[in-house]
Amino acid sequence: MEYGGVVLLVAAILGAVMVGDVPGRVADFCAAAICRVTGGEDCELAGQAADVGPLAYRDPTLDPRPVRPPLDRPGCADPDAAWTEGLHAHNDYENGTPLQDALDNGAISVEADVWVAKPVELGEEGIMEGRQELSVRHDADETTSETLRDLYIDPLIERAEENGGEIYPGRDEPFRLVIEIKEKEDKNRDKWLEAYQIAYREIQDLPEGVEVVFSGDTPSSVAELADAELDGERIGLPPRGATFDIAPEYPDCTLPEHLRFGSDAYDPDEARYFSTLNGEWGEGKCGDQDGDGHISGEEQERLNEVVEQAHASGMKVRFWGTPDGKDRAGHGRFFPCIGYDSCENAPRERAWDALHEAGVDFYNTDHLTQSRDWLRECGEGDF
Structure with a gap:
């Protein structure tokens, strides 16, 4: 009798959901969840529900949150951890030992x-x-x-x-x-x-x-x-476990409207499959917009806004095309660098400083060891 009462209760809830002002796909999800509890071979929706995340298909008028939770600004990498937060091995297959070099540096x-x-x-x-x-x-x-x-x-x-x-x-x-x-x-x-x-x-x-x-x-x-x-x-x-990244819309460097939480065109069905904003750094793009190798206050402010917008929409951020030095293997300078502005690594470090201030999630690099040390020391020191 108790079991029958539970079945009647969930049937009543499901009936209310079906006739209420709730999207059909939410109703399907509820039906699938109930079906898994009560059992039966006719649960056609049970398998589908396994592929629907708990935050999918939210009606923003009922639950004003992005399909992916908003992200906090990442902190500095823990120097004592086996991994290096933020370290992304760009074109890793071109390293001496693909994957292993990245793992050895904690990427x-x-x-x-x-x-x-x-x-x-x-x-x-x-x-x-x-x-x-x-x-x-x-x-x-x-x-x-x-x-x-x-x-x-x-x-x-x-x-x-x-x-x-x-x-x-x-x-x-x-x-x-x-x-x-x-x-x-x-x-x-x-x-x-x-x-x-x-x-x-x-x-x-x-x-x-x-x-x-x-x-x-x-x-x-x-x-x-x-x-x-x-x-x-x-x-x-x-x-x-698989998602996509997407390029921003230039020249404003904003998320496409269907992925930008707060936009009237925001589409949660699509947004749940896009996890990363992948922007271009160079002239006319998102970072060093005038291509002079320096980040002005205006450029930094714009970069901060881009990252904040992505994080508010639950998306992580990385940029490609940042200055990264000429040779892939570098483990530090053989000779001391005199005159910082003339040093080969100066543009890269200025870019990293700007990325750090903006709060990006991944640092795109061909120089794993130098990048690891910079991230673990939070940009302090000479690299």
């Missing part, structure tokens, strides 16, 4: 550029054998045998298995693998779709301690990408 994020691999193994009838893969390289005409799975997927799986499912034991946030899709949609849409199709398959093997952020030629609408078809197969939504 919390690594970036790999990928293209659909060219067929190299042909069967007797000229058909490619084995699974299609993504090759890791910067340019289309480069020749490489390195794949996303070889350089990142399998090593991250192995490390997580050794550390109880985490990349850095004790760190609250997941490790970030940034996958930049280099195939351009406007040049060859099928190749672009194929890259996402392969990537979705590959990353499903990653542990929960790793999140994936797709970068580069990302879609402006996840719904349109999900509905697109390749060889009769829908691309579908990204796997759990």
Whole structure:
């Protein structure tokens, strides 16, 4: 009788939800949750509900919060931690030992550029054998045998298995693998779709301690990408733990309206799949807007506003194209630098100071050791 009473109660609640002024998808979510409790083979919505986050589909008139919680300004990196908060290994595959160099320096994020691999193994009838893969390289005409799975997927799986499912034991946030899709949609849409199709398959093997952020030629609408078809197969939504970054709208360097919380066009269904604002630093863009190597008070104020807007919308921030020095390996200067403004690293440090003041989440760098030391000392000292 008690069980029957519970069923009647939840049925009454569900009935009120169905006739009330609540979006249909919220009702579906409630129905799925109830269905999982009461059981039964006819719970068609139960599987769908597993893919719907608890903050999805919020009506801003009922609950005025972004689909992702607003973010606080990050603090300085803990010098005693095994990881270095904020350290992002730009084009990590170009380092001497990809991934391992980043992990040795405590990077919390690594970036790999990928293209659909060219067929190299042909069967007797000229058909490619084995699974299609993504090759890791910067340019289309480069020749490489390195794949996303070889350089990142399998090593991250192995490390997580050794550390109880985490990349850095004790760190609250997941490790970030940034996958930049280099195939351009406007040049060859099928190749672009194929890259996402392969990537979705590959990353499903990653542990929960790793999140994936797709970068580069990302879609402006996840719904349109999900509905697109390749060889009769829908691309579908990204796997759990995978999101996209998006470029701001220039020259104002603002979030697109459908992702900017507070805008009348804010779309929570789309916003839940975009986790990062990925802005360009240089002239006419978001940081050093006049390209003189210095950050004026006006430029700093604008940069602060850009980061605050993204954080208020629940999105993290990184910038690419910041001055980063000429050579990838540098571990400090051999000779002392005389006259700071003439030093090679001066523009980089001015940019880092500006990024730190604005409160960005990731520092894009090719110089892992120098960047690690700068972040762990919160910009103090000579680098």
